[in-house]
Amino acid sequence: VGCDRSKNLVDICGEKHFQAFVCDALSVPIRSGSCDACISIAVIHHFSTAERRLATIRELARLLRPGGTALIYVWAMEQEYKNQKSKYLKEKNGSKNKEKEMNTGTAQSPLNDQGPDNCSQDSAWSNQLLNDFKDESCGAMPVADFRLPVHTNRTSFHSQDLLVPWHLKGHRKKKKESIDTVVVPGGSKELQELSPVFHRYYHVFSEGELEAVCRSLDCVKVQKSYYDQGNWCVILEKL
Amino acid sequence: PRSPQAAEVRVRPVPFNAAFVSRLVPRLRWDALREAAESLGRPSELPPEPSPGYEADEEFLRRLHHVLLEVEVLEGSLQCPDSGRRFPISRGVPNLLLSEDEA
Numbered sequence: 001v002g003c004d005r006s007k008n009l010v011d012i013c014g015e016k017h018f019q020a021f022v023c024d025a026l027s028v029p030i031r032s033g034s035c036d037a038c039i040s041i042a043v044i045h046h047f048s049t050a051e052r053r054l055a056t057i058r059e060l061a062r063l064l065r066p067g068g069t070a071l072i073y074v075w076a077m078e079q080e081y082k083n084q085k086s087k088y089l090k091e092k093n094g095s096k097n098k099e100k101e102m103n104t105g106t107a108q109s110p111l112n113d114q115g116p117d118n119c120s121q122d123s124a125w126s127n128q129l130l131n132d133f134k135d136e137s138c139g140a141m142p143v144a145d146f147r148l149p150v151h152t153n154r155t156s157f158h159s160q161d162l163l164v165p166w167h168l169k170g171h172r173k174k175k176k177e178s179i180d181t182v183v184v185p186g187g188s189k190e191l192q193e194l195s196p197v198f199h200r201y202y203h204v205f206s207e208g209e210l211e212a213v214c215r216s217l218d219c220v221k222v223q224k225s226y227y228d229q230g231n232w233c234v235i236l237e238k239l
Numbered sequence: 240p241r242s243p244q245a246a247e248v249r250v251r252p253v254p255f256n257a258a259f260v261s262r263l264v265p266r267l268r269w270d271a272l273r274e275a276a277e278s279l280g281r282p283s284e285l286p287p288e289p290s291p292g293y294e295a296d297e298e299f300l301r302r303l304h305h306v307l308l309e310v311e312v313l314e315g316s317l318q319c320p321d322s323g324r325r326f327p328i329s330r331g332v333p334n335l336l337l338s339e340d341e342a
Binding site for chain 2: 017034
């Protein structure tokens, strides 16, 4: 059975006759110890503090029966690893992604850049204020006036905490298709109005970070820890 | 949450997998399941308890399969037995999000 916080996304699962429900990853309505296995793909990197990310993993572990296993995938800060660029970096404008995406980051972000017109928007710094930001150093103290960089899609990450633009293209198109938006006489200005951009928060993980967070929980054991196409991954076993 | 109430139920055939259904049995709160089946207006073809040797009892497994996998609540709700709070089911999808003040 699957779950997500987005009702619209879960509705799509329902349409395809998959078993899915809507819930928050911090509060999953499933009995403790009832799952043989859990997967968390491209979820934990959306939580804005280390505390919340840890809480999500703790919640995941709660669902597992002793001996049960969990697989976690999060987007990596390092999009180039061992001299290999991830698929996310490789796919520039115009190329279609035909393969199924295990690259969780890409699954969440638009495939096609809209061209040079919108690039300036993407690389601008956002004026989002984010409280409770670097909680490793500040504890629960809100950090005033912290700005989150807005990421330029398909480029390397320069910050671990950022906003990634997502361009909504009219109705129910798959994010992966490289489609031209409506051609409007008058050029790119109007194009921007027609396709709203959403900025989605990500905390991209650095090497070893996910593993370290998992190791801080004593109810699970890290069985495996690896890098896969721009993602840091762990396999956990419930003790 | 349990105690489903249904405004709309659908029955949809699903390929039967005995091993899968059999492995579900130890995970189920049997009384809750029977109650749920009853409240959906499904005649309860399930015994009060799974009997020993259920793994080999194909008829039992098929009935369980039917109730678990083939009967779907499309529109309705689930109710939390402790708080009484109702969670909606819409187009087959339960929404189990708590509101800000409930969390």
